[in-house]
Every structure is written in C-alpha cells, then in structure tokens.
Amino acid sequence: MRQGRADEYAEFAAARAGHLYRSACLLTAGDTHLAEDLVQETLGRIYVRWGRVSRVDNPAGYAQTVLTRAFLAHQRRRSSTERATDAIPDRAASHGGPGDLPLRLTLLQALSGLPAKDRAVIVLRYWEDRSVEETADALNASSAAVRTRCTRALGRLRELLGEDLGEYAAS
Amino acid sequence: MPVEHDEEHFEGRLGHALHDAGDRFDADRAALVAGGLARGRRQRLRRRAAVVGGAAGIALVGVGGALLVPWGGAPTPRPADSSVAEQPSRTPSAVPLTGRELIATLEELLPEGKVSEQQARGTEGSMPSPYVHVVYDDGKGPGAVDVSLNRVEPGSEQARQAVDCPDKTLTPHDSCVSSRMPDGSLLMLFQGYEYPDRRVDTKRWTADLVTPSGQHVSVSEWNAAAEKGAPISRSEPPLSTAQLKELVTAQVWRKYVEFIPQETGKPTATAAPDPVEEASYGKVLDTLVPLLPKGAEVVERGEDYSYAVIDDGKGRSLVEIDVQHGMGDVADELFGDGSETLADGTKVTDRQDAGDKDVPGCVRWTVDTLRTDGFRVVVSAYNAPGPHAAPSRAKPALTVRQLREIALSPQWNKFR
Numbered sequence: 001m002r003q004g005r006a007d008e009y010a011e012f013a014a015a016r017a018g019h020l021y022r023s024a025c026l027l028t029a030g031d032t033h034l035a036e037d038l039v040q041e042t043l044g045r046i047y048v049r050w051g052r053v054s055r056v057d058n059p060a061g062y063a064q065t066v067l068t069r070a071f072l073a074h075q076r077r078r079s080s081t082e083r084a085t086d087a088i089p090d091r092a093a094s095h096g097g098p099g100d101l102p103l104r105l106t107l108l109q110a111l112s113g114l115p116a117k118d119r120a121v122i123v124l125r126y127w128e129d130r131s132v133e134e135t136a137d138a139l140n141a142s143s144a145a146v147r148t149r150c151t152r153a154l155g156r157l158r159e160l161l162g163e164d165l166g167e168y169a170a171s
Numbered sequence: 172m173p174v175e176h177d178e179e180h181f182e183g184r185l186g187h188a189l190h191d192a193g194d195r196f197d198a199d200r201a202a203l204v205a206g207g208l209a210r211g212r213r214q215r216l217r218r219r220a221a222v223v224g225g226a227a228g229i230a231l232v233g234v235g236g237a238l239l240v241p242w243g244g245a246p247t248p249r250p251a252d253s254s255v256a257e258q259p260s261r262t263p264s265a266v267p268l269t270g271r272e273l274i275a276t277l278e279e280l281l282p283e284g285k286v287s288e289q290q291a292r293g294t295e296g297s298m299p300s301p302y303v304h305v306v307y308d309d310g311k312g313p314g315a316v317d318v319s320l321n322r323v324e325p326g327s328e329q330a331r332q333a334v335d336c337p338d339k340t341l342t343p344h345d346s347c348v349s350s351r352m353p354d355g356s357l358l359m360l361f362q363g364y365e366y367p368d369r370r371v372d373t374k375r376w377t378a379d380l381v382t383p384s385g386q387h388v389s390v391s392e393w394n395a396a397a398e399k400g401a402p403i404s405r406s407e408p409p410l411s412t413a414q415l416k417e418l419v420t421a422q423v424w425r426k427y428v429e430f431i432p433q434e435t436g437k438p439t440a441t442a443a444p445d446p447v448e449e450a451s452y453g454k455v456l457d458t459l460v461p462l463l464p465k466g467a468e469v470v471e472r473g474e475d476y477s478y479a480v481i482d483d484g485k486g487r488s489l490v491e492i493d494v495q496h497g498m499g500d501v502a503d504e505l506f507g508d509g510s511e512t513l514a515d516g517t518k519v520t521d522r523q524d525a526g527d528k529d530v531p532g533c534v535r536w537t538v539d540t541l542r543t544d545g546f547r548v549v550v551s552a553y554n555a556p557g558p559h560a561a562p563s564r565a566k567p568a569l570t571v572r573q574l575r576e577i578a579l580s581p582q583w584n585k586f587r
Contacts, residue, residue, distance in 0.1 A: 017198065021198040021203060026189060026192065039198070039206075040203060040206035043203065043204065043208070044207050044210025044211040045210075045211070047210070103192070104195060126185050126186040126189050154182065
C-alpha cells in the first residue's frame with residue numbers, strides 16, 4: 001500500500017474503530033470478544049480493499065455494512081450449534097428478573113433473543129439510523145423483507161422489554 | 172391511529188436505549204486498529220502460507236504480518252537471525268524478538284505433552300505486541316494456549332483493568348482472584364467462558380500479570396483446540412491454575428516485553444507503513460495474462476487479490492499468482508528437499524496438493540520461485556474455478572511446466 005493511502009487507511013481505522021466496536025457489541029448482544037473479532041475482521045477486509053473503499057461516497061457506511069455482513073456470516077457458520085432463544089437467557093433469572101437489571105443489560109438480553117438477521121435490522125435501523133432501503137441494501141434483502149423483520153423484531157422487543165423500556169428511557 | 176403512534180413512540184425509545192447501551196462499550200481502539208491491520212496483511216499472505224502446508228504453514232501465518240517487512244521499518248538489509256540463541260548479548264529492541272523464539276520459549280515452559288499448531292508473532296513487523304499460540308495436549312485432549320505480551324503505563328486505567336476481576340453480571344465466570352505478588356506485581360487468575368453468554372460452553376482460563384514497571388503478560392487457555400469454532404475437547408483447559416500462574420510469572424516473558432518498541436504516541440497503523448510497496452494486483456495480472464498459453468481465455472480477473480480464472484475450452488481453472496519482496500527469511504520453509512537451484516541462485520520448487528479448503532477432488536499445482544534478493548513469484552493452478560468450488564475438470568488448465576515458465580519469466584523483474 002502506498003504511504004499516502006496507508007496513512008488514509010490508518011486515519012480512517014482509528015476514527016471508526018470505536019463506533020464499529022459499539023455496533024458490534026449490539027449486534028452480538030454484548031459478546032465483547034466476538035465484537036472485537038468482528039471489528040478486526042472488518043478493518044482487515046477494508047485494508048485489503050482500501051483503494052476502492054476510499055473512493056466510495058461513505059466509507060464509514062461501507063465499513064458498517066462489512067461489519068454487519070461479517071456478523072451474519074459468523075452466525076451462519078455457527079447456526080448448527082446456536083439458535084435464537086425464545087426465553088430471556090437464564091442469566092436474568094439469578095438476578096430476580098429483568099426488572100432488577102439496568103436497562104442496558106435487559107436490552108442486550110432481549111437482543112440476544114432475536115434471530116441474528118432481525119438483530120441486524122434493529123441495529124441498522126435504530127442505532128445506525130438507516131432507512132429501510134439502506135438497511136435492505138446492507139443486508140442484501142428486499143425492503144419488504146426488512147419491513148417484515150423489523151415489525152416482528154419490534155414486537156418481540158416490546159414483549160420482552162415492555163414497560164421497562166418506557167420507565168428507563170423516560171428517566 | 173393510537174397504535175401507530177405508540178409504535179413510533181416505542182421506536183424512539185428503543186433508539187435512545189440502544190444508544191445508551193451501545194455508548195457504554197469502550198474498546199482499546201489502538202488494539203482494534205492494530206488487529207485489523209494485521210488481519211488485512213495476513214489476508215494477503217494467507218494463501219502463500221497455506222501452500223507451505225501443515226504446521227509450518229500455520230507458523231508462517233502467525234508471523235505473517237512480519238514477512239513483507241521482516242526487518243521492521245527501514246529498507247536496509249536484515250540482520251541474519253538464523254539462531255537467536257547465538258545472540259545473547261543483544262540490546263533489547265535493537266534486534267527484533269522473533270516468533271520462533273516465542274514458540275520455543277512457550278514449548279519449554281509447558282509441562283510435558285504434545286505441542287502443535289504453533290503460531291507466533293514477534294516484534295519484527297509493524298505489530299507491536301508479541302503473541303504466541305500453540306495447541307497443547309497433556310494426553311487428555313488438546314487445548315489452545317496463548318501468551319501475549321504488552322506494555323502498559325504503570326498505574327494507568329489500562330494497567331488496572333488488566334488485573335481487575337470483571338463484573339460477574341457483564342462477564343459471568345466461575346472464579347476470579349486478583350492479588351498482589353511479593354515483588355509488587357498484580358496477578359489476576361480468571362476462570363470463565365469464551366462466550367460470556369455461554370451459548371457455547373468453551374471455557375477460557377486466563378492469567379494476567381502486570382509488573383510495577385508496566386510489563387503485561389497475559390496467558391489464556393481453552394478446553395478446545397481453538398479459541399472459537401472448535402469443539403470442546405476436554406472438560407477443563409489443560410493447565411491448572413497453579414500451572415497457569417507459574418507460566419505467566421516466568422521471568423523470560425518480562426524480558427521479552429522489553430523488546431516491544433516504546434510507544435511513540437502515534438497510532439500503530441501509521442507507525443510502520445510498508446517500506447517496500449507490493450505490486451498492485453492489476454499490474455501483476457496485466458503481466459500474467461500475456462504469459463498464459465494461447466487458447467487460455469481469461470474469464471475472470473481478481474479484484475481482492477491477484478488471481479485469474481481461465482478457460483481453455485475444457486473447463487474453468489483458477490490461477491493464483493503472487494509477487495512478493497523480502498521473502499528470503501522463509502526460504503527454508505518454502506524450499507525444502509527436492510527443490511532446485513538455478514545457475515543464478517534462484518530457487519524453484521513445485522508442489523501438487525489438494526488445495527487447503529478441504530474441497531473433495533481438488534487438485535492444485537504450484538510452482539514457487541525465490542530469487543536471491545528475496546523476490547518471490549509463486550503461481551498455482553486449480554482444477555476448479557475457485558478455491559472453494561467443486562472441481563470442474565480433472566486437472567488444472569496449466570501444467571507444472573507451464574507454471575514454471577510463467578513463474579520464471581523475466582517479465583516479473585520489473586517488480587523487483
């Protein structure tokens with residue numbers, strides 16, 4: 001890589017790593033190790049393609065898309081051993097139910113109960129503030145499919161978080 | 172409509188809640204950036220490393236980040252380091268710590284057992300933090316063991332966090348003890364899980380030591396042959412807490428930390444750019460195509476790395492080509508018995524194998540060449556249109572002889 005480009009890449013990576021990591025933490029529902037792994041994978045892929053990435057309109061958005069796809073690819077690879085759970089993970093039980101936990105943890109647990117693609121839709125739509133069409137592009141899905149997933153995921157989160165979300169968000 | 176209004180309200184609150192949750196995750200950004208850079212470089216090197224085959228191939232991946240720039244920085248000839256043991260009096264940081272040295276040290280410190288899949292990264296390249304990984308088997312099943320070395324600012328938040336037991340709610344674990352050693356070092360012995368949510372029950376046990384001068388030694392072990400993605404091979408990781416403590420406190424690691432260059436305050440990624448510019452994929456392919464035999468039509472050109480898919484009318488065949496500098500230090504691994512040395516000193520070898528993607532029926536032929544100045548041209552052809560693709564023909568579209576002619580073509584000299 002040319003020096004100028006290497007510098008550009010380094011600047012980009014340093015500027016985006018924190019945000020990508022936070023996105024990855026939400027995508028992985030708080031698995032920080034996996035999140036680190038995904039961010040490094042994303043930055044690695046961007047490095048290899050930097051010549052072209054640096055010329056796209058929105059390299060930051062491109063990086064986010066790469067991260068989301070890396071996450072989904074990872075989930076697909078492990079899909080035979082892991083399934084989205086229907087219940088809030090056991091962890092919550094030992095703390096007297098979700099109501100006793102900070103919203104942050106309750107939210108992460110609720111996210112972990114969503115199928116991976118639904119989680120990706122939620123993160124892109126409500127954390128990245130992407131439109132349905134942009135989300136669809138990132139996920140290689142149709143807008144209609146994103147809408148369906150989004151409605152389903154919101155319903156599920158509502159069910160899992162219910163009043164909690166209202167109380168904490170209002171405070 | 173009240174329901175719709177409510178929906179919007181919920182969406183708004185969800186956005187707030189996500190931001191609240193997301194913003195609390197804080198990472199060591201420099202480490203992420205450095206890790207990303209290393210992976211990017213490794214992605215470029217991965218296939219060549221795999222060509223070497225077996226454990227040697229993995230070791231090569233491990234030190235991969237350093238291969239392009241083995242002398243780490245200035246484009247001056249690399250000091251010979253055929254045996255590090257012969258250089259006991261070197262000044263720390265003057266000569267880099269090598270991956271091989273790290274592997275040898277870890278093997279020596281481990282109790283009796285079988286060690287395999289060694290990978291390591293010394294301080295030769297742009298990566299500042301040395302790292303060594305092995306799979307250790309005491310006879311009761313393999314477990315991955317990693318040691319990483321780092322320097323932290325004494326008394327800093329980073330130093331404290333390295334040895335502070337994590338919150339049990341955020342990182343569920345079975346046991347964690349943080350204590351102060353007689354010499355003032357802080358030690359954390361942690362027994363937890365690779366995935367905090369335990370969706371896979373891989374256990375991760377770690378020992379972290381931070382000395383008063385800021386040397387940070389971190390040892391991790393798993394009850395599986397890999398950190399992630401490998402089945403559980405035993406009920407617990409191979410080393411007991413006492414053995415883990417003995418390993419992490421071994422004095423040699425602290426000595427090795429001194430090889431890590433002092434922080435310059437600049438982000439890692441800009442600290443060590445490639446001094447030798449590698450040939451662009453486009454230029455490599457532009458040179459490759461005229462060297463292909465007549466009748467071989469190029470049906471696809473690589474964008475992410477230098478490959479072409481050709482079709483001679485009998486089916487598609489993937490051709491991979493790499494043109495690299497500074498590969499002299501791995502000559503022994505690449506050119507073993509049976510390799511040939513030409514009159515000008517160029518080493519040539521060929522390999523025939525089944526690729527490295529476990530594709531049934533895959534046939535890959537490779538010719539590897541290394542000029543005396545470390546300039547390497549390696550070209551492979553597959554009997555399939557991609558490394559993961561099912562075979563499309565019995566043999567690759569290029570013969571070993573044709574591959575050899577391509578790899579030895581004087582046309583490549585313009586990249587030297």
